Amino acid sequence: EVQLVESGGGLVQPGGSLRLSCSASGFTFSSYAMHWVRQAPGKGLEYVSAISSNGGSTYYADSVKGRFTISRDNSKNTLYLQMSSLRAEDTAVYYCVKGIPGIDAFDIWGQGTMVTVSS
Amino acid sequence: DIQMTQSPSSLSASVGDRVTITCRASQSISSYLNWYQQKPGKAPKLLIYAASSLQSGVPSRFSGSGSGTDFTLTISSLQPEDFATYYCQQSYSTPCSFGQGTKLEIK
Numbered sequence: 001e002v003q004l005v006e007s008g009g010g011l012v013q014p015g016g017s018l019r020l021s022c023s024a025s026g027f028t029f030s031s032y033a034m035h036w037v038r039q040a041p042g043k044g045l046e047y048v049s050a051i052s053s054n055g056g057s058t059y060y061a062d063s064v065k066g067r068f069t070i071s072r073d074n075s076k077n078t079l080y081l082q083m084s085s086l087r088a089e090d091t092a093v094y095y096c097v098k099g100i101p102g103i104d105a106f107d108i109w110g111q112g113t114m115v116t117v118s119s
Numbered sequence: 120d121i122q123m124t125q126s127p128s129s130l131s132a133s134v135g136d137r138v139t140i141t142c143r144a145s146q147s148i149s150s151y152l153n154w155y156q157q158k159p160g161k162a163p164k165l166l167i168y169a170a171s172s173l174q175s176g177v178p179s180r181f182s183g184s185g186s187g188t189d190f191t192l193t194i195s196s197l198q199p200e201d202f203a204t205y206y207c208q209q210s211y212s213t214p215c216s217f218g219q220g221t222k223l224e225i226k
Binding site: 099107 | 151153155162163164165168169174206208210213214215216217218219220
């Protein structure tokens with residue numbers, strides 16, 4: 001079964017750090033670009049970050065640039081999102097997502113992990 | 120960045136109704152338009168990719184059309200399980216972007 005499982009979410013104070021992990025199974029992880037999408041409570045979907053299949057290319061939304069770092073370990077089939085200098089507006093469910101090559105439609109989503117930034 | 124605008128933002132309909140949701144891009148995106156369904160507390164689910172291709176396992180009552188800047192998602196005969204929020208997404212350029220969502224409610 002193709003599956004993505006996120007972990008690492010939780011409550012963190014403003015200015016703090018958190019690292020999210022996403023464990024992939026059921027497909028050849030190293031062949032696919034991977035993405036993070038977030039959703040603030042009661043709001044829509046926001047594209048956060050992406051990384052190429054070999055990790056050589058990354059993208060960040062302006063809202064997180066300079067504060068978040070995406071990475072991957074293809075030997076462990078795991079995607080990461082290191083988040084620092086967290087703000088209240090980063091509070092959201094963070095989804096790990098696999099894209100369909102060439103069209104970047106997101107066909108596999110994790111269950112999401114909640115990040116709450118609050119004092 | 121490309122802006123995506125969905126209409127309506129919310130919609131009330133009955134089981135058996137035919138429903139259409141519209142998505143407009145701020146510039147041409149060819150056919151790089153995808154549709155997702157999200158139910159409360161769940162991750163989004165891909166329904167339609169490349170404007171009109173039905174994702175595997177998705178019922179045939181869902182269909183998509185359009186190209187360029189104007190796109191539609193049609194549900195031919197609403198079923199109880201279809202009441203959810205629907206999002207369009209452009210994947211023509213980075214960053215990809217989503218519409219604001221259309222909440223489909225039971226009348």
